[in-house]
Amino acid sequence: MKRVELCFSPAEFALYEKDFELVVVIDVLRATSAMCTALHHGVERIRPVASVEEAREWQAKGYVAAAERNGEVVEGFDLGNSPIAYIERAEELKGQTVVITTTNGTKAIDIARNKRTVVIGALNNLDALSAWLIDRHEDVLILGSGWKDKFNLEDTICGGAIADALIESGRFRADEDSTVAGKFIYRSARDNMFAFLKASSHRRRLRRLNLNADVKYCLTPNNLTTIPILQDGFLVKLPVHEGTPA
Amino acid sequence: MKRVELCFSPAEFALYEKDFELVVVIDVLRATSAMCTALHHGVERIRPVASVEEAREWQAKGYVAAAERNGEVVEGFDLGNSPIAYIERAEELKGQTVVITTTNGTKAIDIARNKRTVVIGALNNLDALSAWLIDRHEDVLILGSGWKDKFNLEDTICGGAIADALIESGRFRADEDSTVAGKFIYRSARDNMFAFLKASSHRRRLRRLNLNADVKYCLTPNNLTTIPILQDGFLVKLPVHEGTPA
Numbered sequence: 001m002k003r004v005e006l007c008f009s010p011a012e013f014a015l016y017e018k019d020f021e022l023v024v025v026i027d028v029l030r031a032t033s034a035m036c037t038a039l040h041h042g043v044e045r046i047r048p049v050a051s052v053e054e055a056r057e058w059q060a061k062g063y064v065a066a067a068e069r070n071g072e073v074v075e076g077f078d079l080g081n082s083p084i085a086y087i088e089r090a091e092e093l094k095g096q097t098v099v100i101t102t103t104n105g106t107k108a109i110d111i112a113r114n115k116r117t118v119v120i121g122a123l124n125n126l127d128a129l130s131a132w133l134i135d136r137h138e139d140v141l142i143l144g145s146g147w148k149d150k151f152n153l154e155d156t157i158c159g160g161a162i163a164d165a166l167i168e169s170g171r172f173r174a175d176e177d178s179t180v181a182g183k184f185i186y187r188s189a190r191d192n193m194f195a196f197l198k199a200s201s202h203r204r205r206l207r208r209l210n211l212n213a214d215v216k217y218c219l220t221p222n223n224l225t226t227i228p229i230l231q232d233g234f235l236v237k238l239p240v241h242e243g244t245p246a
Numbered sequence: 247m248k249r250v251e252l253c254f255s256p257a258e259f260a261l262y263e264k265d266f267e268l269v270v271v272i273d274v275l276r277a278t279s280a281m282c283t284a285l286h287h288g289v290e291r292i293r294p295v296a297s298v299e300e301a302r303e304w305q306a307k308g309y310v311a312a313a314e315r316n317g318e319v320v321e322g323f324d325l326g327n328s329p330i331a332y333i334e335r336a337e338e339l340k341g342q343t344v345v346i347t348t349t350n351g352t353k354a355i356d357i358a359r360n361k362r363t364v365v366i367g368a369l370n371n372l373d374a375l376s377a378w379l380i381d382r383h384e385d386v387l388i389l390g391s392g393w394k395d396k397f398n399l400e401d402t403i404c405g406g407a408i409a410d411a412l413i414e415s416g417r418f419r420a421d422e423d424s425t426v427a428g429k430f431i432y433r434s435a436r437d438n439m440f441a442f443l444k445a446s447s448h449r450r451r452l453r454r455l456n457l458n459a460d461v462k463y464c465l466t467p468n469n470l471t472t473i474p475i476l477q478d479g480f481l482v483k484l485p486v487h488e489g490t491p492a
Contacts, residue, residue: 008397012257015396150261151254153423177399180445181431188430199426 009146020141027145031105040226042094104145120228130165160186255392266387273391277351286472376411406432
């Protein structure tokens with residue numbers, strides 16, 4: 001039996017990371033949903049960076065750069081973390097490298113980057129990722145990006161969904177209370193995630209910014225099968241032969 | 247509308263404490279259950295201290311002292327945080343001051359001690375405490391003691407139960423995702439808490455120590471009506487005229 005554990009935010013990573021070499025990073029609203037979507041729709045690779053300054057440096061070198069803070073595209077950039085924007089601009093972005101920094105998601109990736117394997121999860125690639133993890137059969141730490149280091153509902157639902165699938169496979173056990181909690185929150189939410197997240201602080205934030213279409217997209221499970229994996233600092237599409245049937 | 251928020255562990259207190267002057271500290275297994283029980287059964291006041299050394303100093307001065315670490319009574323003490331022990335020794339402890347240090351609970355009290363009002367919650371005093379908080383109608387931060395800074399299931403269930411009661415009163419709103427999560431975890435667990443907590447890491451720890459009777463006691467809602475409140479460094483029974491009908 002392998003272990004699956006859930007860490008609610010980057011601030012708690014140090015309490016959980018010991019013994020894990022495989023980390024799944026989740027930021028449902030919207031960074032990791034956008035990353036899965038961008039790679040799925042033709043972006044060649046994504047360079048996640050922790051700061052806006054770093055994104056500007058890459059931009060100055062001629063790279064396509066995306067930056068989001070507090071739900072909005074940062075001044076001087078014309079892309080943020082809207083998955084729908086990556087679909088709309090798929091033609092133009094095909095084969096490109098995109099550099100991206102976001103409020104929470106890229107920080108979580110940054111904190112996990114020294115682990116042997118870092119993959120990107122979202123509700124959008126839920127079944128594909130869960131199947132790959134079950135098949136891989138290795139201890140899994142699921143890291144939610146949270147909201148400015150606080151617990152966050154949508155990442156916990158997604159992390160709980162992955163944990164639930166792994167536990168249900170019979171090949172993983174949950175040692176931590178946070179994992180059990182995530183599983184039950186997912187089960188409370190799954191039949192109507194949009195309504196469940198009415199109370200989510202971040203969904204309120206995005207609604208104020210007229211991003212309901214993005215939120216609906218991010219809360220749609222399994223609309224793609226791409227699993228981004230970190231290789232030498234870049235997120236790339238997990239090779240098909242390592243992936244699960246689409 | 248007042249706010250009710252849930253903070254899962256002392257490590258996150260700094261992210262949540264701003265704007266709150268009333269904090270409820272919870273350590274269901276077993277510190278705060280034992281504190282409610284001790285005061286309910288005749289202990290005059292309780293001095294929570296953060297370290298074993300401090301408890302020893304008070305003990306040397308002639309005070310009754312209790313110390314627990316990792317579920318066990320610390321060597322040199324004959325009391326820990328077993329609520330049942332406080333009931334069994336009620337005669338002898340009547341009117342006494344008891345000094346106590348525990349793995350998580352007294353640390354959480356210590357971190358909250360500069361707030362204007364610190365009260366102690368457990369499943370044992372759930373309805374009495376919730377009624378008092380609703381009546382008081384002030385912003386409430388509920389602080390779970392966690393397990394060595396990690397999220398913990400039983401404190402979250404209890405905190406979620408209090409939050410649920412406050413929100414249901416129509417006089418409180420929940421701003422934080424953690425509060426919504428706590429509410430749903432409580433609702434998933436309430437019909438069979440003992441079974442729900444099978445997976446709880448701390449319950450496993452206590453079972454190994456043959457403390458199932460204590461666990462059952464701690465998971466019994468509303469078997470007492472005492473609300474401990476921190477006054478000048480000592481926990482005392484909230485005066486009856488400020489409390490709710492027993």
